[in-house]
Every structure is written in C-alpha cells, then in structure tokens.
Amino acid sequence: xxxxxxxxxxxxxxxxxxxxxxxxxxxxxxxxxxxxxxxxxxxxxxxxxxxxxxxxxxxxxxxxxxxxxxxxxxxxxxxxxxxxxxxxxxxxxxxxxxxxxxxxxxxxxxxxxxxxxxxxxxxxxxxxxxxxxxxxxxxxxxxxxxxxxxxxxxxxxxxxxxxxxxxxxxxxxxxxxxxxxxxxxxxxxxxxxxxxxxxxxxxxxxxxxxxxxxxxxxxxxxxxxxxxxxxxxxxxxxxxxxxxxxxxxxxxxxxxxxxxxxxxxxxxxxxxxxxxxxxxxxxxxxxxxxxxxxxxxxxxxxxxxxxxxxxxxxxxxxxxxxxxxxxxxxxxxxxxxxxxxxxxxxxxxxxxxxxxxxxxxxxxxxxxxxxxxxxxxxxxxxxxxxxxxxxxxxxxxxxxxxxxxxxxxxxxxxxxxxxxxxxxxxxxxxxxxxxxxxxxxxxxxxxxxxxxxxxxxxxxxxxxxxxxxxxxxxxxxxxxxxxxxxxxxxxxxxx
Numbered sequence: 001x002x003x004x005x006x007x008x009x010x011x012x013x014x015x016x017x018x019x020x021x022x023x024x025x026x027x028x029x030x031x032x033x034x035x036x037x038x039x040x041x042x043x044x045x046x047x048x049x050x051x052x053x054x055x056x057x058x059x060x061x062x063x064x065x066x067x068x069x070x071x072x073x074x075x076x077x078x079x080x081x082x083x084x085x086x087x088x089x090x091x092x093x094x095x096x097x098x099x100x101x102x103x104x105x106x107x108x109x110x111x112x113x114x115x116x117x118x119x120x121x122x123x124x125x126x127x128x129x130x131x132x133x134x135x136x137x138x139x140x141x142x143x144x145x146x147x148x149x150x151x152x153x154x155x156x157x158x159x160x161x162x163x164x165x166x167x168x169x170x171x172x173x174x175x176x177x178x179x180x181x182x183x184x185x186x187x188x189x190x191x192x193x194x195x196x197x198x199x200x201x202x203x204x205x206x207x208x209x210x211x212x213x214x215x216x217x218x219x220x221x222x223x224x225x226x227x228x229x230x231x232x233x234x235x236x237x238x239x240x241x242x243x244x245x246x247x248x249x250x251x252x253x254x255x256x257x258x259x260x261x262x263x264x265x266x267x268x269x270x271x272x273x274x275x276x277x278x279x280x281x282x283x284x285x286x287x288x289x290x291x292x293x294x295x296x297x298x299x300x301x302x303x304x305x306x307x308x309x310x311x312x313x314x315x316x317x318x319x320x321x322x323x324x325x326x327x328x329x330x331x332x333x334x335x336x337x338x339x340x341x342x343x344x345x346x347x348x349x350x351x352x353x354x355x356x357x358x359x360x361x362x363x364x365x366x367x368x369x370x371x372x373x374x375x376x377x378x379x380x381x382x383x384x385x386x387x388x389x390x391x392x393x394x395x396x397x398x399x400x401x402x403x404x405x406x407x408x409x410x411x412x413x414x415x416x417x418x419x420x421x422x423x424x425x426x427x428x429x430x431x432x433x434x435x436x437x438x439x440x441x442x443x444x445x446x447x448x449x450x451x452x453x454x455x456x457x458x459x460x461x462x463x464x465x466x467x468x469x470x471x472x473x474x475x476x477x478x479x480x481x482x483x484x485x486x487x488x489x490x491x492x493x494x495x
Contacts, residue, residue: 042156042464049148050132050141055119056183064115065096068155072098075159093178095188102168107203110173113150114180117143118449138454145455146448149439150208151176153467168475180422189422193429205426210435215442221288222413223403226435228388229417230352233359234380237261243343254345255334261370262329262347270325278322280414321418327351359383386424389432398473438467
C-alpha cells in the first residue's frame with residue numbers, strides 16, 4: 001500500500017533518473033556468516049514477528065509487542081521507557097511505545113509501524129503464512145511486505161544504535177501499533193493520539209508503512225517519499241419503495257433507481273487535478289515508462305492538458321488514481337424475496353478524495369450525477385481530512401544524503417498515497433508525517449494482503465543497513481558516515 005512539492009525544492013526533488021544499477025543479477029542474499037550485526041539482528045527479529053499471528057481474527061498484537069519490548073530492554077532500554085498500552089477493553093491487541101533518549105537538542109521523531117496483518121488462511125497459501133520461509137531468493141510470510149519488515153528494521157536499528165553507544169541529538173519514539181488493517185474495535189495510532197499524546201508527541205512522524213523505494217524490471221527506479229494521502233470516504237446510495245407482488249411490477253423500482261445511479265457514477269471521471277506532489281511524481285515516471293506513455297505524461301502535464309493523452313493515462317488504475325478523485329461501487333444489497341418487489345436497495349460507494357478537495361464537494365458531485373431525489377446519499381462513518389505534510393529541506397536533505405551514498409543518482413520522488421495509512425491521525429493532530437520505507441519492493445510483484453506474500457531476501461538485508469543509516473542521519477551531528485554495503489544481486493525475473 002503507497003506519491004510530492006515546492007518550487008524551492010525542485011532541484012533537490014527532481015533529479016535525473018539513474019542509469020540502471022543492476023540489470024539482471026542472481027537472486028542471492030547474504031549468508032548468515034556474511035551479514036552485518038544489524039542485518040543478522042533484523043533477520044532474527046523478522047523471523048520472530050512473522051511467526052507471531054497478529055491478524056484481527058485469531059491473532060494478538062500484544063504478544064508481538066511484548067516480544068519486541070523484551071528485545072529492547074535486553075539491549076539496554078530502561079523498562080520505564082518501554083510501554084505496552086491500549087484500551088482495557090482489548091488487552092489482546094495492545095501497542096508498544098518505546099523511547100530512545102537523546103540530548104534534547106531538537107524535538108523527538110516518531111518512528112511508526114503497525115504490527116497487525118490481514119488474515120491469511122492456510123488453505124489459500126502454498127506455504128505456512130505465519131512462518132518466515134526463505135525460498136528461491138524470496139522471504140515468504142504474512143506481513144513480509146505489509147508490514148512487519150518495517151517493524152523489524154526499526155527495532156534492529158535502535159538496538160544496533162544502543163550497542164554502538166550512540167546518544168542521538170533528539171529522542172526517538174518507536175510506536176508499533178494495532179488496528180491499522182482493521183478487524184478489531186479500535187485503531188492503535190488513533191488511540192495513542194487521543195489518549196497518550198504526550199507519549200508520542202514529535203516534530204514529525206516517520207511512517208515505514210508508506211513510501212516504498214521501487215524496483216522495476218530488476219532496476220532501482222525511485223526513492224519514494226510519501227507526503228500526502230487521499231481522503232477515505234464512503235457513501236451509501238439508498239432508495240425505498242412500498243413493495244408488493246412481483247407479478248404486478250411498476251417502473252418505480254428501488255433496484256432500478258440505485259442501479260441507474262451506480263451506472264452514472266461508473267461512467268463519470270472526476271476532473272483532472274494536479275498538485276505539486278503528483279506533478280513531481282509523474283515528472284519522474286516519464287523516465288521509467290515506455291516512450292509513448294512518457295509522451296502522454298508530458299502532454300497531460302502541459303499548461304493545457306491534452307485530453308486524449310489524459311484519457312489514455314486514465315486506463316492505468318494507478319495513474320488514474322493519482323490524477324483525480326475516484327469513487328467506485330463496492331457493495332450492493334437489495335430486495336427481500338424473489339417473488340416480491342424490492343422495498344429497499346442500497347449501494348456502497350467508496351471514494352478516495354484528493355487532499356485538496358472536500359467530502360462535501362464530492363457528495364454534491366454524486367448528487368448532481370445521479371439527479372434523482374429518490375436516491376438518498378448518506379456518508380458512512382467519519383470522513384477525516386488528510387492535509388499534506390510539507391517536504392522541507394530538513395526532512396529531505398538527510399534522506400538525499402544517505403540515499404546518494406547507497407544508491408548514487410537514484411531520484412527522490414514525491415508520493416501521494418492512493419490508499420490510507422495511520423498517518424492521517426497524526427497529520428490531523430498537527431504532526432507532519434512522511435512515508436519513508438527502507439525496503440525496495442518490486443512494483444510488478446505486489447502481494448500485500450494476498451496469497452503467498454513475499455519480498456526479495458537480498459533487499460531485506462540491504463534495507464537493514466539503509467534503515468540504520470537513515471535514522472542516524474536525522475539524529476547525529478555530524479552525519480555518521482554509513483558504510484554502504486557491497487551491491488547485493490537482485491532476482492532477474494521476480495516470477
């Protein structure tokens with residue numbers, strides 16, 4: 001699940017796309033004896049986390065939180081700075097908040113990840129989902145990509161910094177939370193914001209559940225930084241009738257009315273709307289796409305966008321979601337008997353609204369499209385806005401410096417998340433939030449929430465060094481020079 005900003009930052013944000021670092025290499029990861037201390041620690045922690053079921057049905061984030069707390073305390077964190085907490089009504093799914101104390105020269109940074117995962121049925125998988133399996137150059141298991149890799153990398157980095165005796169310039173706050181994927185009765189980050197704000201208050205939050213660096217066709221194409229996300233909004237479309245016997249039908253039919261409304265929404269494209277973030281993302285994508293697609297992007301970004309180019313780009317679901325607000329029918333309920341006229345029909349419309357637009361305006365657009373007062377439009381649940389976070393040099397410069405050391409010339413690319421993350425709660429609480437994952441993911445092999453979820457093993461090992469260097473860059477003065485590891489081969493086909 002995971003796109004930037006400001007004229008004064010253009011030189012920093014938009015750099016020439018790197019020449020492919022490695023085109024087609026063998027799928028070998030570092031062997032245990034060749035791994036650095038942080039790589040070995042990350043592997044061990046990752047294996048333990050994948051082995052703990054933390055899904056919303058039968059799992060427990062509390063067990064995983066306790067396991068990570070024990071590791072931190074064993075590494076030298078005072079027990080008073082490692083807290084397990086959550087609502088008393090759900091002790092099975094609590095959160096971990098730990099503080100790495102620094103000199104206080106600057107406000108803390110909040111490092112955040114979620115422990116919970118989407119349920120995986122053993123019968124659906126070819127291997128055991130709640131067990132880390134290394135096979136053919138990949139690491140398999142539920143949560144490998146979403147999102148226990150981030151939990152393991154953060155914990156391993158902080159433990160390694162403790163071992164090295166580093167006293168950071170500011171406190172680092174680690175929050176490993178429950179409920180991000182749903183399935184339980186609360187969201188851990190929202191609960192922390194509302195009930196434990198002093199414990200997690202920070203200058204900004206660093207969310208490893210977004211901003212995944214990208215691989216395509218065996219090549220590194222972008223170091224993504226997520227600074228905004230779409231607003232999640234669901235609307236119910238509902239029509240009612242008096243009903244009656246199906247042998248005496250009338251044209252006024254609740255199913256027909258709601259179906260007609262849904263078809264009008266299906267045929268509609270919300271207006272094209274560029275932000276500095278999405279414009280920056282598409283500018284970088286021009287260099288990674290086939291020439292014809294790159295030409296369409298260039299035409300769409302023109303002062304007067306080319307309508308035909310926009311239409312062609314809109315056929316790509318990711319491009320379309322970056323360019324505009326989207327609304328789609330996801331559920332339908334109607335009728336009560338096969339031999340009775342329907343008394344009620346209801347469709348659920350899920351919208352992902354651009355941060356610069358509003359839920360009210362989106363609802364008005366739906367009403368205008370439907371043009372039927374018999375179909376009532378009602379918001380489902382709270383609709384929480386998600387203001388973009390400013391991409392300032394103080395945030396981007398350390399990322400650029402470390403990325404250049406590890407991956408020379410790799411562009412830093414802005415991202416607007418089309419999905420939803422826990423960053424929404426922090427942004428609305430006044431804490432800027434940035435998606436900065438350390439793990440390169442293959443854009444053509446996305447298995448989060450799906451069957452046989454996996455990541456490239458060599459990329460996880462490399463991410464352990466990269467994550468450690470990134471954190472050090474924000475909290476040590478002068479910048480601690482990271483020793484970039486030797487290039488680790490990528491899998492040539494990712495089949």
